[in-house]
Structures are given as structure tokens and as C-alpha cells.
Amino acid sequence: MRTDDLEALLDVLELRDGMRVSFHHHLRNGDAVMNEVLAALRRRGLKDLHLYASALFPVHTEAAACIEEGTIRHVTTNYVNGPVAEEIARGKLRGEFTMQTHGGRARAVLQGENAIDVAFLATPAVDAEGNGSGIYGAAACGSLGYAVEDHACAKRSVLITDSLEDFPVPGQLSASHTDHVLRLPSIGDPGGIVSGTLEVTRDPLGLKIARMATEVIRHSGLLRNGVSFQSGAGGISLAITEQFNDMLAATGTQASFFSGGIAAPHVKALERNLVEKLYDVQCFDEEAIGSLQRNTGHIPISAGDYADPTNASRVIKDLDIVILGASEVDTGFNVNVTTDSYGNLIGGSGGHSDTAEDSKLAIIVAPLFRGRTPLIQERLFTKTTSGEHIDCLVSERGIAVHPANDKLAGRLKAAGLPVVDIETLMQSAHAYTGRPKPITRGDAIGIVEGRRGDVQDTLYRKAG
Amino acid sequence: MARSYLFVPGNVPRMLQHAEVFEADALIFDLEDAVSLEEKDEARQLVRSFLQTHPPSQPAYVRVNADALARDFSILDGLPIHGVVLPKASIQTLASLREQLDGEEWSVLALVETPSAFLELSDLARDPGVDGLILGGVDLRAALHAHPTESGIELLYARSRLLMAARAYGIEAIDTPYAESDDAGFETDLKRSVALGFDAKCAIHPNQVPPLNAAFTPSQERIREARRIVERHEQTGEVRFSLDGRMVDRPVLEEAKQLLERAKRYKALKKEADDAD
Amino acid sequence: MKETVTTGSLESSDCLIRLEPSEQLEIDLETDVHEAFYEHIHTLISDTLEEMGVQSVYVRCKDQGALDFTIRARLIAAIERYRELHDG
Structure with missing residues (x-):
């Protein structure tokens, strides 16, 4: 069915209590779709739904209200902050709370382990046949990587758009998997979806850490033609990406691919011909969206092709270097990105555990203490990523190398970098x-x- | 001797606690211009408490207030510092400082930032207590009614004059910090400091330190050349010879030796094996 | 109002200290690292007061993740201001 009427659509979907409903997070903090759909489900008096969202942000207030009222009983997500995080941390969720990884979610959907009853998929542009793309439309967000498996596997897939296009839209969401198309006046606020330009950090501490991480890469033995690299959208990560680009240029090295979330510095590398391909599961800024339209080497991929551990051709199985963050690290190099040291829910794995495990060199970058809270703890509040997959921790006062990678430690020491053991750093x-x-x-x-x-690991509430 | 002197505002805890990690060769904890009048007492306690608890690994200086020397020195007692920076340096302020130093063997860096200081510059530079001269470009410009220019012409005389005095009496010549935030202007200013012959430059932002250190470290090309000159001299005992068509005599030889010394101090000397890469 | 003194700030890694006249020694501490460091900071404040020979005062400390050296310096500066105001 193709309609402008949400209620009419919900009538035909034969919704029942206890169903699993899925959403993706490509519209990030500008998303209007989840609030609007959940509010309608709550008005209908549905109960005990399983909210299956790839990520939850501060904008998602209606999900918190649904938890409070019992419309939602279970929540599964890869990343959460804002009112839903607060609601769950207060113990308001009646059922189960599960935090997955990006790759793990795609695997669970594809294998039918997490069967989706209805996927409500915000889609910036949809054509007459029901093909969907994130590249066009008023709420363009670029790659729709986290929607692809939901769209293909859900019992019912609904594309929700504000831009019905007359021309055919070649996109990641193929019409053969689309059951319904719903047009709303607006699916989101572009201002909250992507940033104009993400700021590369000017913070001297962040830049110091970035410089050290770049030196680690230089001396890792992996800087050679064909090197592959991934970094996120954090200020330190972007600074490392820029420095990595300059290092590729200065050493005449050609990288094979950058993967994951894509932003302006990654696009710059592609357009300077420093890297052959960008495998893009999610766009972080307008530069990335524009690049998807004009660069053939910039390829949108699905979450499953990106990180599903059972997918033999997943992109990150060939990943050399990944830059990752941490809210806490323990002396066994286990990493927490899910809660802070005091138990506040602040995020989640996303692709953290996936890329840490698959990459050859997983580098954690973080300052040794934030305010008065030390990074390295004797015991983590939450373990997100297992220490066996982490190769080194780069901080402003030294580099700790995982004992299993003494070859790396040797190389870095020979290059005169300040390698110290993690206990000493703590x-x-x-x-x-x-x-x-x-x-x-x-x-x-x-x-x-x-x-x-x-x-x-088990997630705990704050005490008291 | 240092390449970079990083100013650290005395009343900002966040800046103090991270100052050590920014790779500056020396730190100047500032009680003067970076601290408002109402906060002087707080800054004194904060700098004292910090230096007592976390003495940095590099030489630490404190920039005191020329008009409140007694109060500033009351908190410096027993601190692990290398020296003090004397703002608005003059024969008179230097005499007051000496009274406060009271035999303490701290190094003194004189901040030359008034026209009158230039009239007494030889006496300042000759003073056995003074180990270096820092140009205070911002204050001097204002006093001269000059404006910052891209070419730096307005400070050329002051820079050259300060260098003459420093070199004449064998003390350090430290250039004024670049006060604007544009990277291109900073690079130009930095190149000028190096070309004129300064030993070092002040930084007012930690992000200025890495390029500053790099600029004041002899390049590998110059190190190689200096090494060949010195080696030839050591092998043959000659002080006048021709190398690749260039005449080498005693001043050139001396310059080469100095350059190698600086390179060694700043760990820029690589092993021969690395050179082959 | 005239009887109180304030030092420090609410910037991150700093703390705001306020001293007011009181019959006894009272410490009112609010910190963003309560779970890990409340007792430690409380002891630091009372030790510093004792060291400075302060027997009766109301101390309000709003801490934004300040390290020991900062809390101590802010408190000492506050005590000196307080003494100047009341004895000077």
C-alpha cells in the first residue's frame, strides 16, 4: 500500500501486542519518524512491544514515554543516550534490555534470531516502485547501511518518506522488499541529521593524542600500499584521519579502503586519490552525502556487508587499522564505551567490538583522565569490547601495548615512542x-x- | 637552553595540570598578564600548590608581576623552579628583583617590552644574573604606536637589537610569541624568528609548540653538512679547506660544531644507519 | 553577603569555594565525582582547614572534577581572603 495516512497504514499492518518493531538511526538526532510511529502505537493501546532500534538518541522522547506506559516492554539497540537511557537506568523497563554490536545486529536479523514483525524505515527518497535511497530528498542522510537487513528480512517493511520521487531512485533499499510506502510531511530535521562540517579538534590534549596515534601507525609496519583504515567522527579520530591522509601523501602510499562512518576528511582522501574506495555504512556530514552522489569510489554498504561476523566477505575482515574511543579501559585492555565509570548509559558498542576483533591493529585513543575520573580502572563498570582484540592504548602520557602484541611494542620502542606498561600508565x-x-x-x-x-557482560544500574 | 617556552595561565587548573605533556622545552607559569587583578592571590596559591604537587619534567619559570614582586616571591619560596621571568625589565626592576632573590640561584629571563629597556639593553644583557632576553612584542608595539604587519617590519629593529645584545654577552635570545590564531601567520612569523637567529620562541598556545620545536631543530640536511665539515677537520686537522667547492674556515667550522651540539641536545642526531634510509 | 568570600570557578577541573561565618566547622561538599572521591575530598578539606588553624567556618565546595592541588589552593586562597576580611 502507498498512503499519506499513518493510521490507515497501521490498520493494514495487523499489529499485535508483543511484536518486534524496528527502526534505524540514520536520521540521528533529527529523526521524527520513530516518535511519530511510536506515539500512534501508544494511542492504539498496544502493549509489550519489542523496540528494535539500531540506535537511540536524545530526540527519542516518545520511546521513553512508551517504556513508562508499558507500550514497550523490551529494548534492543546498539547505542543509546538521552531519555531512553535515563528511563532504562532508572529501572523502568519491564522486560529485557539488550545491547548489540552493529555486526551482531545484522547477523541476528539475517539468521532470523531476531525476527522483525514490522520495520518502520525512514527513507529520504522513495520512487514509484518502492525503491528507497538516502542520497536524495529533503532529509538526505547518505548511506542507509543500518536499514538494509531490516528491510530485507522484516515480515513487513514500510518505507517512510517525505520525498516521493517521479524518477527511479537507485538505492540501497530495493522495491522487491518494500511492502508499504508512507508519505509524511516531514521525516526529520536536516539540522539534526548531519552536521554541516564536523570540527576537527583544536583541543591541544586531543591533538597531542592524535599525533602520537599517527606515529603509532607510521611505525606499525602496516603503512604500505593497500593499507586500510577506519576512524569515527570524534574530534580526535578526525584529526588522526587528516594526519593519516598527509602521511599517505608524504610517503607516496596508496590506501585500499576506508570503512565505517564517513566524513569530510575521508572524502578528501578519496578525492586526493590517496585511497581507492570508501565503504560507507553511514554518512556523518554533508560532504559525505555529496561525495556519494559524485564519486564512484564511494560505495554505500549494508551493516551486514560491513561487519556481520558470519559474512565471509564482510568489509572489515580486511581492515588493517581502526581508531576507537573509550570511556574506561582496564589493565587487561578491556574497553567500556557503553557506560561511564559511574554507570550512566552514554552510548554502546556500535561497530566498536566488530572492528576491534576484525582489524589487525585496534588503537584506543583517550585522555588519561577526564575531570578527575581516570581512564584506566582496576575494574570496569561495563565491558563492551574484549581486551584480547585491542592492540594498544594511546594517551597523552604514553602508549600501552597489549602484552600479546610484543612485536608492535618492539617496533614502537625502536622508533623512540613512549611505550609504558598499562599499570604504569594507570x-x-x-x-x-x-x-x-x-x-x-x-x-x-x-x-x-x-x-x-x-x-x-551484564549491564547494571547505578547504586542507590 | 630551550627552543620553546610555553606560557601557562596561572589561574586555570585545566591548563596547569596538562601543561607538561605539550612537549615544550620550558614552561612559564604566568602570574602577570594572563591573570586579572582580582585573581592574583588565587593564581599565586594555585601555581604554588601545583608546582609543589606536580613538578613538571621540564624547566619551570614563573612570570612575576613587576609591581608586586614581594607578594609573588612570598609564594615562590622552596618551589622546584628553574627561574623567573621579569616583565617590563629595566635596570630598576632588575635591582628590585635581585633584592627579592636574596641569594636564590634562580635563572632570570628579562622580558624586554618597553622603549626605555632598549636604551639600557646592554646593561641588562651584561648583568650576570640575566640568562636570556625575551622580546615582548605586543607591549612594545603599543608603546611604539606601531601596528602588527605581515612582514614584521615594525619589530625588525627591536628583534635585531635584542639579538645583538644577547649574542654580545652570550645569553639566550628568545622571540616574542605570535599572538594571533591564524596558522599561516604563525608559520611566517616562526620562519622569521629562525632566520634572524633566535634560539627560541615563546608559545601562547600548546598547539604552537610542535611546529616551533621543529623549526628550531636543525634539519637533517644541515646536520649532514655540518657533520662532514667537522669530520674533515677532525681527520685532517685543517681549519681552512674546500668542501664541494665551498670554502670552509674557522667561523664556518665553529658554526657547524654549534649546529651539531644543538642537534644533539634536541635529539635530532640520528645514527648513521638511519641516514641511509 | 559582605561576610562571605568566594574563590575558584565552575569551569571544568576547578571548584567554587565559599566561606561564611559559622559557630562550628561545617563542610558542605558537592562533587561530580561523588562515588569515587567524596570522602577523599572531604578529608582534604578538613585537613587543610586544620593545617591553616581554622576552627569554625562554613565551607561550601562545589567541585567540577578538580584535582587535589586545585581544591587545596582554592581553599587556602579563600581562607586568606576570609582572614583579611574579618581580621584585617
């Missing part, structure tokens, strides 16, 4: 912050799932 932070009192946890509120569906 002590040097304690000299400033003091040793924190062990944090007591409250009740269990959910689980962190590994990319193969294994239980990585």
Missing part, C-alpha cells in the same frame, strides 16, 4: 587524580551481547 594518572574508590553497582538492567550473540 599509576601516573592516579598521581593526579588519586585512586578512586571502587564503585558499587546497583541491580542488573540488561546485557551486552557480543557480535555472535554471546553474553559479553
Whole structure:
């Protein structure tokens, strides 16, 4: 069916209590679709739904209201902050809370382990046949990587758009999987969807860490023709990407691909011919969206092709270097990006665990202490990514290399880089912050799932 | 000797606690212009508490207030510092400083930033307590009614005059920091400092430090050339010879030796094996 | 109002200290690192007060993740201002 009437659409979807409904997060904090759909489901008196969203942001207030009222019973997501995070941290969720990885979610959907009843997919442009693309339309967001498997596997797939195009839209969402198209006046606020330009950090501490990480790459033995690289949209990551580009240019090295979330510095590398391909699961800024339209070497990919661990041709199995963040790290190099040290839900794995495991060199970049809270803790509040997949931690006061990678440690030491063991790094932070009192946890509120569906850790509430 | 002197505002805890990591050869903890009048007492306690608890690994200086020397020195007692920076340096302020130093063996860097200081520059540079001269370009410009220009012409005389005095008495010549935030202007200004012959330059932002250190470190090409000159001299004992068509005599030889010394100090000397890469 | 003194700020890594006259020693501490460092900071404040010979005062400390050296410096500066105001 093709309609402008949400209620009429919901009538034909035969919705029942307890269904699993999915959403993607490509419209990020500008998303209007999830709020509008969930509000309608709540008005209909539906109960005990399973909210299956690839990520949840501060804009998603209606999801919090649905949790409060019991419209939503279970939540599964890869990343969460804002009101839903607060609601869950207060223990308001009646059912189960599961945090997956980007690759793990795609695997669970494709294998039918997480069967989706209805996928409500915000789609910036849809054509008459029901093909969907993120590149065109008023709310263009670029790649729709996190929508592709939901669209293909859900029992019912609804494309929700504000731009019905007359011309055929070649896109990631093929009409053969589209059951319904819903047109709304607006699917989102472009201002919240992508940033105009993401700021490369000017923060001297961040730049210092970026310079050190770039030196680690230079001396890692991986800087050669065909090198592949991934970095996120954080200020330090973007600074490293720019420095990495300059290093490729200065050494006459041609990279094979950059993968993951794509932003202006990645596009610059492609257009300077420093890298052959961008494998783009998500666009972070307008530069990336524009590049998708004009550059044939810029290729949108699905979450499954990006990171599904059971997909033998997934892009990141060939990934050399990944730059990752951390809210906490323990002395076994296990990493937390899900909560802070005090148990506040602040994010989640996203592709963190996926890329850490598949890459040859996983580099964590983070300052040794933020405010008074040290990065390296004796015990993590939450373990998101297993330390065995992390190769080194780069901080402003030294580089700690995982003991399993003593070859890397040798190379970095020979290059004169400040390699110290992670205990020493923790002590040097304690000299400033003091040793924190062990944090007591409250009740269990959910689980962190590994990319193969294994239980990585239990999520706890803050105590008291 | 240092290439970079990083100013750290005395009343900002966030800046103090990270100052050490920005690779500056020396740090100047500022009690003067970076601190408002109402916050002087807080800044004194903060700098004291910081230096007592976390003495940085590089030489630390404190820029004191010329008009409040006694109060500033009351908190410096017993601190692990290398020296003080004396703003508005003159024969008179230097005498007051000496009173406060009271035999303390701290190094003094004189901040030359008034026209009258230039009239007494030889006496300042000759003073056995003074280890270096810093040009204070912003204040001097204002006093001269001059404006910042891209070519730096308005400070050329001051820079050259300060260098003459420093070289004549064998003390350090440290150039004024670049006060604007544009990277291109900073690069131009930095190249000028190096070309004129300064030993070092002040930085007012941590991000200025890495390019500044690089600019004041002899390049590998110049190191190779200096090495060949010195090696030839050591092998043959000659002080006048021709190398690749260039005449080498004693001043050139001396310059080469100095350059190698600086390169060694700043860890720019690579092993021969690395050179082959 | 005239009887109180304030030092520090609410910038990150700083703390705001306010001293007011009081019959006894009272410490009112609010910190963004409560779980890990509340007792530690409380002890630091009371030790510094004792060291400075302060027997009765109301101390309000709003901490934004300041390190020990900062909390101590802000408190000492506040005590000196307080003494100047009341004894000077």
C-alpha cells in the first residue's frame, strides 16, 4: 500500500501486542519518524512491544514515554543516550534490555534470531516502485547501511518518506522488499541529521593524542600500499584521519579502503586519490552525502556487508587499522564505551567490538583522565569490547601495548615512542587524580551481547 | 637552553595540570598578564600548590608581576623552579628583583617590552644574573604606536637589537610569541624568528609548540653538512679547506660544531644507519 | 553577603569555594565525582582547614572534577581572603 495516512497504514499492518518493531538511526538526532510511529502505537493501546532500534538518541522522547506506559516492554539497540537511557537506568523497563554490536545486529536479523514483525524505515527518497535511497530528498542522510537487513528480512517493511520521487531512485533499499510506502510531511530535521562540517579538534590534549596515534601507525609496519583504515567522527579520530591522509601523501602510499562512518576528511582522501574506495555504512556530514552522489569510489554498504561476523566477505575482515574511543579501559585492555565509570548509559558498542576483533591493529585513543575520573580502572563498570582484540592504548602520557602484541611494542620502542606498561600508565594518572574508590553497582538492567550473540557482560544500574 | 617556552595561565587548573605533556622545552607559569587583578592571590596559591604537587619534567619559570614582586616571591619560596621571568625589565626592576632573590640561584629571563629597556639593553644583557632576553612584542608595539604587519617590519629593529645584545654577552635570545590564531601567520612569523637567529620562541598556545620545536631543530640536511665539515677537520686537522667547492674556515667550522651540539641536545642526531634510509 | 568570600570557578577541573561565618566547622561538599572521591575530598578539606588553624567556618565546595592541588589552593586562597576580611 502507498498512503499519506499513518493510521490507515497501521490498520493494514495487523499489529499485535508483543511484536518486534524496528527502526534505524540514520536520521540521528533529527529523526521524527520513530516518535511519530511510536506515539500512534501508544494511542492504539498496544502493549509489550519489542523496540528494535539500531540506535537511540536524545530526540527519542516518545520511546521513553512508551517504556513508562508499558507500550514497550523490551529494548534492543546498539547505542543509546538521552531519555531512553535515563528511563532504562532508572529501572523502568519491564522486560529485557539488550545491547548489540552493529555486526551482531545484522547477523541476528539475517539468521532470523531476531525476527522483525514490522520495520518502520525512514527513507529520504522513495520512487514509484518502492525503491528507497538516502542520497536524495529533503532529509538526505547518505548511506542507509543500518536499514538494509531490516528491510530485507522484516515480515513487513514500510518505507517512510517525505520525498516521493517521479524518477527511479537507485538505492540501497530495493522495491522487491518494500511492502508499504508512507508519505509524511516531514521525516526529520536536516539540522539534526548531519552536521554541516564536523570540527576537527583544536583541543591541544586531543591533538597531542592524535599525533602520537599517527606515529603509532607510521611505525606499525602496516603503512604500505593497500593499507586500510577506519576512524569515527570524534574530534580526535578526525584529526588522526587528516594526519593519516598527509602521511599517505608524504610517503607516496596508496590506501585500499576506508570503512565505517564517513566524513569530510575521508572524502578528501578519496578525492586526493590517496585511497581507492570508501565503504560507507553511514554518512556523518554533508560532504559525505555529496561525495556519494559524485564519486564512484564511494560505495554505500549494508551493516551486514560491513561487519556481520558470519559474512565471509564482510568489509572489515580486511581492515588493517581502526581508531576507537573509550570511556574506561582496564589493565587487561578491556574497553567500556557503553557506560561511564559511574554507570550512566552514554552510548554502546556500535561497530566498536566488530572492528576491534576484525582489524589487525585496534588503537584506543583517550585522555588519561577526564575531570578527575581516570581512564584506566582496576575494574570496569561495563565491558563492551574484549581486551584480547585491542592492540594498544594511546594517551597523552604514553602508549600501552597489549602484552600479546610484543612485536608492535618492539617496533614502537625502536622508533623512540613512549611505550609504558598499562599499570604504569594507570599509576601516573592516579598521581593526579588519586585512586578512586571502587564503585558499587546497583541491580542488573540488561546485557551486552557480543557480535555472535554471546553474553559479553551484564549491564547494571547505578547504586542507590 | 630551550627552543620553546610555553606560557601557562596561572589561574586555570585545566591548563596547569596538562601543561607538561605539550612537549615544550620550558614552561612559564604566568602570574602577570594572563591573570586579572582580582585573581592574583588565587593564581599565586594555585601555581604554588601545583608546582609543589606536580613538578613538571621540564624547566619551570614563573612570570612575576613587576609591581608586586614581594607578594609573588612570598609564594615562590622552596618551589622546584628553574627561574623567573621579569616583565617590563629595566635596570630598576632588575635591582628590585635581585633584592627579592636574596641569594636564590634562580635563572632570570628579562622580558624586554618597553622603549626605555632598549636604551639600557646592554646593561641588562651584561648583568650576570640575566640568562636570556625575551622580546615582548605586543607591549612594545603599543608603546611604539606601531601596528602588527605581515612582514614584521615594525619589530625588525627591536628583534635585531635584542639579538645583538644577547649574542654580545652570550645569553639566550628568545622571540616574542605570535599572538594571533591564524596558522599561516604563525608559520611566517616562526620562519622569521629562525632566520634572524633566535634560539627560541615563546608559545601562547600548546598547539604552537610542535611546529616551533621543529623549526628550531636543525634539519637533517644541515646536520649532514655540518657533520662532514667537522669530520674533515677532525681527520685532517685543517681549519681552512674546500668542501664541494665551498670554502670552509674557522667561523664556518665553529658554526657547524654549534649546529651539531644543538642537534644533539634536541635529539635530532640520528645514527648513521638511519641516514641511509 | 559582605561576610562571605568566594574563590575558584565552575569551569571544568576547578571548584567554587565559599566561606561564611559559622559557630562550628561545617563542610558542605558537592562533587561530580561523588562515588569515587567524596570522602577523599572531604578529608582534604578538613585537613587543610586544620593545617591553616581554622576552627569554625562554613565551607561550601562545589567541585567540577578538580584535582587535589586545585581544591587545596582554592581553599587556602579563600581562607586568606576570609582572614583579611574579618581580621584585617
